Amino acid sequence: MDEVPGLMQKIRPDWQAKNLIERVRRILPVDPSSACQRLFNAAVRDLKDKILIVGVGIAGEAARAANPKLPPIQNAEDVEHYTTSNLIKLAYRIGLLSRAEWRKMTRVYDIRKDLEHEDSEYEAAFEDVVYTFATCIDAVLSKDPITLIEVHEVKQIIEASGPITLDTRLLTDFEHAPDQRQQEIVQVLVSTALSDSEADVVRENAYLVLQELRELIRNGVRLAVAKILLDRLGRTSLDELTVRVAHAAGLLPYLHKGQRKDFFAKQLAKLSDIGHHWKQHEAHGPALRLFEEFGGLTEVPDDIKPGIVKWMVRCYIGEPGGYGAGINRKVFYSNRAAPIIKELFLNSRSDIQKIVEDLQSDKDIRRSCENEHVNRRFQDLLDIVSS
Incomplete structure (x- = not known):
């Protein structure tokens, strides 16, 4: 039981000051079963108070929306008369408890019923006490009453x-x-x-x-x-x-999938109209940054994704350089597009890894990668999606 006093330090100050919690401390060493029941009762009372803070209207709507439906709530008295089991479900439906917390509180309720109705046969074991105290405190008694956002x-x-x-x-x-x-x-x-x-x-x-x-x-x-x-x-x-x-x-x-497919097909058409050639770099930035706001490549439907990925690969790897004003550049590629494409690929690598790997056998990509410097840029993309 050594860890239980430490758990109780996490209880909110307003509950710490109440006689009920002090009684729990006093009886824990001599009657752990009663201590568990009393602490659970405090948690249930706290949930009721928090539900009333949220409001009868919200509680009533949550009760109607529950599946299966919970008893109707029209006033505060209806909340007071809720069974413990339904109250825990209602707290979950309202959002006062997470799904995991709801399940844990339900298990604690089962423990409490055993302690309450089978005193001669069932005494709180060490694990019952720790589980009850940890759940009631972490899920309920340590948390401040919520302020319902308007x-x-x-x-x-x-x-x-x-x-x-x-x-x-x-x-x-x-x-x-x-x-x-x-x-x-x-x-x-x-x-x-x-x-x-x-x-x-x-x-x-x-x-x-x-x-x-x-x-x-x-x-x-x-x-x-x-x-x-x-x-x-x-x-x-x-x-x-x-x-x-x-x-x-x-x-x-x-x-709708059809609407999303049509939308991204139009985005692919826009990219195709712009072209992946490095000379169109001024137009690449605005067009590609939109994909970040569309959710990246992950949100692109599977039947459109390969076309968009291939366009981005061709734009990223560029073409052999070494001539004109860029005589010292081994590869000519879009400086505006490259960092955006790299980031998009990095963020969606699990979704596009196979597509990028399959492009190794694509005739357009293979033709471009006959140049060792261009091929090195393609290998960079392969490393990104497989990292």
Whole structure:
């Protein structure tokens, strides 16, 4: 039991000051089963209080959206009367517990039931105590009550005229916000970023905030917002702005494959029109930098990807030099394109490794690589994708 006192030091100060936690400390050495039950009861009480802070409206929506549905919630009293099992599920659905924490708290509830109903047959073992205390404290009692992030807070940020920053607390509040609130915020940001009627600075700020929040948006929220975006698009083709915004929010994989295929086929056609020759270097930078904003080569559909990768390889490896003003250059290649292509390949190497390796037998690439200096640049790309 030596590690348990150290775990209890992690409990929030407001709970540390309560008699319940002090009683847990006192009875732990003599009655570990009761100590486990009391600490679990404290965690359940804390979850109830946090749910009430989130609000009855959000809790009720989460209960309706759960599968299977949870008992309806219309007022605070309904939360108070929730069974412990349903309360833990509701906390997970709202976002107060991660999936792993929900499963752990459910196992602790099973331990508590054994301790409560089978006292004569079951006593808390060392592992029961450590598991109960570690889970209840790490998942619940050490965490501050969340502040439910409001949509208007995010609107105020993107409407600022100067540089925008998202502080750690706001990011944390968004991460733990219920799906419904995350969805409301992401919808506002996507709609603003795509709106022709908004000022350019506001649209760009919305785009930047989406990039900041991207990794915190849950998959269910992405799917819901993507459906709304698809309804808005209908059969309209994807444009560059929509793809940029969709990628910033992590929605791009959820859009129709046919629309994504048509879009990237047009990007390949644009690259082909520009040409991979080094003399077109001025046009290469703007065209290739867009791919970074489209999610890199990973987001390109598989049937379009080989064509784009081949174009980039030919642009990167260049052609034999050693003449004219560049007499001292062994290879003439696009200085604007090369670093961007290298970065794109590095970031997507697992997706394009086979494509690049297969190009060793491509007649155009083989013809170019007859020159040892050009071939060396192709070998550099092979090293990048296989690293």
